[in-house]
Structure formats: C-alpha cells, structure tokens
Amino acid sequence: MKRLGIFLALGVVLLPAQARAEPIAITLQSSTGGLSGGTATLSGSSIDFGGLVVPAGSVGTYLIAGLEAGVDYTVSLVISGITGWDAFRAEILDPIDGDDALDSPSPSYVPAGYSTSNDTDGFSFAQRSGLERSARFAGGSAIVNADEMTNRGDVLMFTGIDASTARVTFGLRSWGAAPSFLLRLSANGDAAHAPEPASMVLIGTGLAGLVVARRRRRVSA
Numbered sequence: 001m002k003r004l005g006i007f008l009a010l011g012v013v014l015l016p017a018q019a020r021a022e023p024i025a026i027t028l029q030s031s032t033g034g035l036s037g038g039t040a041t042l043s044g045s046s047i048d049f050g051g052l053v054v055p056a057g058s059v060g061t062y063l064i065a066g067l068e069a070g071v072d073y074t075v076s077l078v079i080s081g082i083t084g085w086d087a088f089r090a091e092i093l094d095p096i097d098g099d100d101a102l103d104s105p106s107p108s109y110v111p112a113g114y115s116t117s118n119d120t121d122g123f124s125f126a127q128r129s130g131l132e133r134s135a136r137f138a139g140g141s142a143i144v145n146a147d148e149m150t151n152r153g154d155v156l157m158f159t160g161i162d163a164s165t166a167r168v169t170f171g172l173r174s175w176g177a178a179p180s181f182l183l184r185l186s187a188n189g190d191a192a193h194a195p196e197p198a199s200m201v202l203i204g205t206g207l208a209g210l211v212v213a214r215r216r217r218r219v220s221a
Contacts, residue, residue: 005215015150015197017172023066024042024047024055024064024065024066024067025063025064025065025066025129026040026047026062026063026064026065027062027064027065027171028060028061028062028114029061029063029111029182030059030060030061030111030146031058031059031060031061032058032059033055033056033057033058033059034053034055034058034081035052035053035054035055035058035059035060035185035187036048036052036053037050037051037052037053037060037077038050038051038052038092044064045071045072045074046073046074046076047073047074047075047076047172048075048077048080049075049076049077050077051077051078051079051080052077052078052079052080052086052219053079053080053081053184054081054082054185054187055081055083055084056078056084056187056188056189057085057187057188057189058186058187059109059184059185059186060184060185060186061111061160061181061182061183061184061185061186062183063180063181063182064172064180064181064182064183065178065179065180065183066093066180067172067173067174068174069174069175069176070173070175071173071174071197072126072129072131072171072172072173073126073171073172073173074131074132074169074170074171075169075170075171075172076167076168076169077167077168078164078165078167078168079135079165079166079167079168080095080164080165081164082161082163082164082165082166082187083164085161085187085188085189086159086160086162086188086191087157087158087159087160087161087187087188088135088157088158088160088161088166088168088185088187088188089155089156089157089184089185089187089188090155090157090158090168090170090183090185091116091117091153091154091155091156091183091184091186092117092123092124092125092127092153092154092155092172092181092182092183092184093110093111093114093115093116093117093181093182093183093184094114094115094116094117094118094121094122094123094181095179095180095181096113096114096115097221099120099121099122099176100115100118100121102118102119102151103115103116103117103118103121103151103153104116104118104151104153107151109184111182114181114182116152116153117154117181118150118151118152118153118181119148119149119150119151119155121154121176122166122174122175122176123154123172123173123174123175123176123181124148124154124172124173125146125148125154125156125170125171125172125173126170126171126172126173126176127146127148127149127173129171129173131170131171132169132170132171133146133156133169133170133171134158134167134168134169134170135158135161135165135166135167135168135169136166137161137162137165137166137167138163138165139162139163140160140162140163142158142159142160142161142166143158143159143160144156144157144158145157145159156170166198169203
C-alpha cells in the first residue's frame with residue numbers, strides 16, 4: 001500500500017503535562033476508491049477527523065499511535081459523498097506482537113504485520129464504556145452493529161444511512177502497552193441505490209418507447 005504521509009501529529013503541549021510524554025499521532029497509511037479528508041484535531045480525549053469524502057467502495061486506513069492506556073477517546077467525523085451506499089464500517093487491526101493466538105484468519109485486505117483484533121489484544125471500540133456510537137443524518141440515524149467481544153475482530157457497522165451527509169461517532173480505547181494500531185474505515189456499495197450503466201440504458205430505452213407509442217396513438221386518433 002502506498003504511504004501517504006502524516007495526517008495528524010499533536011505534541012504533549014496540547015495535553016496536561018503530567019498525562020503523557022509521547023504525542024498522539026494519526027497517519028493516513030493508504031486510501032483507495034477516492035476516500036479523502038481534511039485535518040484531524042485533538043481536544044482532551046476527543047478526536048475529530050473533520051470532514052471525510054467517502055465514495056462507495058472506498059477505504060481509508062489510519063495508523064493511530066500514542067493513545068493513553070485505559071482512556072476512552074471519542075472519535076467523530078462528518079461523512080459526505082454518500083451516493084450508492086448505505087453502510088459504513090470501522091475496524092481495528094492489531095499489530096502482530098505475541099498476543100494474536102486467538103485472532104481469526106486475517107482477510108486479504110489486512111496489511112503485513114497486522115491481524116484482526118481479538119477481545120484480549122489491547123485495543124477496542126471502548127466496550128463497556130457507555131460512549132455514544134451513532135451515525136446521525138438529517139431525518140434519521142443508522143443502525144449500529146458491533147462485534148468486539150469475540151475473537152473474530154473489533155468491528156462497528158453503521159447501516160441504513162439514507163442521506164448525502166452523516167455524522168459518525170464512536171469510542172476508542174487502548175487497554176495495553178502496544179504503541180499503535182490501524183483503524184480501517186470503508187463504505188460498502190449498495191446496488192439498490194446505484195443502478196448499473198446497463199440498467200440505466202434499459203430504463204432510458206423503455207421511456208423512449210413509451211413516448212413513441214403515445215405519439216402514434218395521438219396520430220391515429
């Protein structure tokens with residue numbers, strides 16, 4: 001995967017001096033399918049990714065390092081470009097470091113040196129923390145499904161997004177001392193909302209046929 005450079009790096013000067021000695025850093029590792037975004041900011045334990053443009057089928061993978069152990073962080077982002085999809089997925093990928101015996105076989109998209117995250121890997125979407133998990137948009141909100149208490153991985157899925165823009169919120173927690181992990185964000189395509197080009201051609205020819213038939217009726221009358 002192509003390395004795209006540092007997305008955010010915040011020093012200790014932005015945090016209480018006694019809290020930590022290392023900066024929190026968020027690095028955009030890779031982006032495919034047109035996913036793009038602005039600049040993330042940190043305020044206390046809140047991480048705001050700002051605005052992300054997320055076309056159908058696009059993926060963005062972020063390296064997050066320096067979270068303080070045992071602290072719940074609230075992550076928020078505003079997603080635009082919601083056309084042809086209605087499901088947004090967030091997944092934690094854990095570095096291979098000796099605590100991966102229970103991890104499920106990793107899918108092909110997991111980069112070298114990482115695996116799916118089981119329930120003892122040290123990173124999670126802040127389970128049992130009571131933090132909000134939502135995808136809200138004008139006129140409604142998405143259904144949230146979580147898989148974080150099993151050994152299959154740590155996954156949040158927001159489904160039923162029916163708008164062009166949505167605000168997504170969820171929590172992150174580092175339980176152990178591992179220095180970093182990957183956060184993978186992706187949008188799944190929804191064929192029901194995005195007709196294929198061939199289907200559009202059929203629709204167009206069908207409408208044209210109706211127009212011709214109507215004109216013939218008028219002439220015969």
